[in-house]
Amino acid sequence: MQDSQEQNLDGHSAHITNEQQQELLARAKEAAASGDPGTMLAALYQSGVLDGLTRQIASKWRSLSLDEIGDIVAEAVDILYVAIRTGKKVLKLVPYLWKTSDHKACDYHSRRQNQSSLTSDDLERIPDQSSEVEDELDSSTKKQDWEEKRSRVIALVRSLLPRLGQQNIQNVMAYILDALEADCLDISNKEIAEALGLSSDTVRQSKHRAFQRLERIVREESLASKLNNFANLRLDYQ
Amino acid sequence: MQLQIETVIEEARRISLDVAQEVEEIFQQGNEHPLDQGKAFELLTKIISVLRQNAGERGDDATSNSLAGDIHQIIQRVIQMREPVISESTKIKLVSHNGIDPGLLRPKQRFQGVEMSINAGYVKTRDIPLWTKNPRTDIKFAQFRKDKARDPNPEECLELMWGDDKDEFKIKELAISIALNGVRVPPIIAVDGTLLDGNRRIAACQYILYNKNQAFNNEALKNAEYIWIWQLTEDATKNDEQLVIAARNFEPDYKQDWTKYTKAKELYKAWQEMSSLSPGNSDERQKRVVLAHKFAIKPDQVKKYIETIEIVEIFKDYHLDEKDKKIHEVENVVDRYYAYLEKIARLKSNNKPRKPTLDK
Numbered sequence: 001m002q003d004s005q006e007q008n009l010d011g012h013s014a015h016i017t018n019e020q021q022q023e024l025l026a027r028a029k030e031a032a033a034s035g036d037p038g039t040m041l042a043a044l045y046q047s048g049v050l051d052g053l054t055r056q057i058a059s060k061w062r063s064l065s066l067d068e069i070g071d072i073v074a075e076a077v078d079i080l081y082v083a084i085r086t087g088k089k090v091l092k093l094v095p096y097l098w099k100t101s102d103h104k105a106c107d108y109h110s111r112r113q114n115q116s117s118l119t120s121d122d123l124e125r126i127p128d129q130s131s132e133v134e135d136e137l138d139s140s141t142k143k144q145d146w147e148e149k150r151s152r153v154i155a156l157v158r159s160l161l162p163r164l165g166q167q168n169i170q171n172v173m174a175y176i177l178d179a180l181e182a183d184c185l186d187i188s189n190k191e192i193a194e195a196l197g198l199s200s201d202t203v204r205q206s207k208h209r210a211f212q213r214l215e216r217i218v219r220e221e222s223l224a225s226k227l228n229n230f231a232n233l234r235l236d237y238q
Numbered sequence: 239m240q241l242q243i244e245t246v247i248e249e250a251r252r253i254s255l256d257v258a259q260e261v262e263e264i265f266q267q268g269n270e271h272p273l274d275q276g277k278a279f280e281l282l283t284k285i286i287s288v289l290r291q292n293a294g295e296r297g298d299d300a301t302s303n304s305l306a307g308d309i310h311q312i313i314q315r316v317i318q319m320r321e322p323v324i325s326e327s328t329k330i331k332l333v334s335h336n337g338i339d340p341g342l343l344r345p346k347q348r349f350q351g352v353e354m355s356i357n358a359g360y361v362k363t364r365d366i367p368l369w370t371k372n373p374r375t376d377i378k379f380a381q382f383r384k385d386k387a388r389d390p391n392p393e394e395c396l397e398l399m400w401g402d403d404k405d406e407f408k409i410k411e412l413a414i415s416i417a418l419n420g421v422r423v424p425p426i427i428a429v430d431g432t433l434l435d436g437n438r439r440i441a442a443c444q445y446i447l448y449n450k451n452q453a454f455n456n457e458a459l460k461n462a463e464y465i466w467i468w469q470l471t472e473d474a475t476k477n478d479e480q481l482v483i484a485a486r487n488f489e490p491d492y493k494q495d496w497t498k499y500t501k502a503k504e505l506y507k508a509w510q511e512m513s514s515l516s517p518g519n520s521d522e523r524q525k526r527v528v529l530a531h532k533f534a535i536k537p538d539q540v541k542k543y544i545e546t547i548e549i550v551e552i553f554k555d556y557h558l559d560e561k562d563k564k565i566h567e568v569e570n571v572v573d574r575y576y577a578y579l580e581k582i583a584r585l586k587s588n589n590k591p592r593k594p595t596l597d598k
Binding site: 018021038041045047049051052053054056059070071074075077078081082085092098099102149150156176177179184186187188214215222 | 256285
């Protein structure tokens with residue numbers, strides 16, 4: 001009986017309509033906002049999103065095991081739940097879940113690559129468990145440090161906005177930085193377009209140019225500062 | 239500092255990424271390839287564990303309390319909640335057509351000795367997906383999955399069933415019969431539309447509906463558009479479905495097909511009647527087309543039957559008149575060696591005549 005049920009669920013299409021899907025996602029969001037994770041989870045599962053998310057991660061990150069993918073989806077659902085529960089802006093659940101999971105999958109992947117590049121000498125130097133606790137504390141301190149620094153860095157990036165040129169480009173980037181500062185994990189072109197009274201196409205182009213220019217400015221600044229340091233060094237030497 | 243700025247820019251890029259395509263794929267994957275219950279169970283266990291643990295760490299009592307209790311029971315409840323959504327939305331509804339309403343089939347049918355309630359009614363052929371796990375077609379579909387690393391979409395399923403010129407599953411032959419007579423043996427589906435019996439019939443109907451090269455007329459299209467179907471009722475279990483599959487595919491139907499000779503005689507009789515009714519009509523090809531239509535076979539086969547019977551007549555005359563054999567004796571020999579006579583007829587048709595003998 002169990003086998004045949006599995007075969008049925010696995011083997012045959014179990015389509016639900018778009019309307020049903022949207023209704024279930026709305027129910028999931030409402031449940032999360034009212035602190036009812038069980039109902040949120042049931043609605044997410046009923047919508048088929050958890051299945052689709054798992055399969056999508058598996059097809060993009062082929063090196064990850066199903067177990068790791070399960071961990072990633074679990075963490076993403078928890079982050080989503082906390083975000084909605086604490087009143088953070090979450091407009092659409094699926095893009096939010098995808099971006100969170102994709103980012104986590106990237107972390108898992110990088111971690112695995114770092115592990116696989118360890119030599120036998122490295123393995124001998126792996127610290128014992130007591131130093132793992134220290135590492136954890138260290139990493140949590142680092143995280144806290146970064147949280148504090150992050151808003152200063154965002155402010156610094158914001159100060160570069162006038163150098164991006166066209167007003168639309170500046171406005172789009174400013175909107176994205178606002179979202180970042182508010183810990184928003186997903187922001188769509190449509191949302192930016194509606195907020196700024198632009199078309200989605202304009203937002204897409206402005207975004208593209210904004211990032212291109214920002215990166216160029218940062219690169220140039222870095223080069224300039226290196227050249228500056230070099231020049232100072234030379235002067236000292238002379 | 240540069241690294242920190244780059245990190246922030248990367249974060250900004252990530253949150254503002256356009257993921258419409260990925261989201262669409264997630265919906266599609268979830269719909270078409272849901273996790274089986276075992277994997278779903280594992281995933282939900284992980285999610286609930288993480289939600290519980292982090293709620294505890296945050297001191298979020300409401301969330302912790304909401305997820306308190308036996309984790310397996312919570313998951314079971316979540317899994318069970320999905321079933322009605324799926325079955326309600328995937329259920330194929332039987333409809334009225336040509337003034338015939340759907341209803342419970344009487345008397346009840348038995349499959350492998352088990353009596354089952356069955357609804358009968360019409361459905362639109364295009365609403366029934368093919369059963370891609372059918373063992374008969376499994377090799378072809380498995381090959382496709384291996385080559386393309388995905389399942390075939392509905393259109394590709396049909397192309398695979400129709401095959402190339404070889405017509406491996408004899409769909410085109412069946413389509414000719416359905417075009418003329420409609421679907422005579424109703425396919426059987428489960429309540430969610432899973433095809434339990436009748437994959438070839440559905441593929442043949444779809445072949446007619448696609449009507450490549452405009453080979454089928456309006457009557458044929460009408461015969462294929464809606465088909466009379468049997469559907470298990472909601473109280474049918476998965477075991478019942480297996481019984482239907484087994485009964486329709488393993489159990490012999492004890493139908494004794496006519497021998498080729500019997501079929502050839504019947505067809506030849508019709509050929510002669512037709513020739514006597516329109517003696518002036520010398521368009522033999524046209525006559526063969528009419529007969530092919532009448533007997534639901536291809537015109538080439540009509541030609542083959544006629545040519546073989548002509549050889550059979552020579553054979554019979556020779557043994558009845560010159561060898562003084564009895565008619566039933568000769569008939570029995572012809573029936574038994576029909577394939578050989580058919581071969582001779584083919585050779586004769588290719589201008590390579592051979593004289594048939596009874597000894598041979």
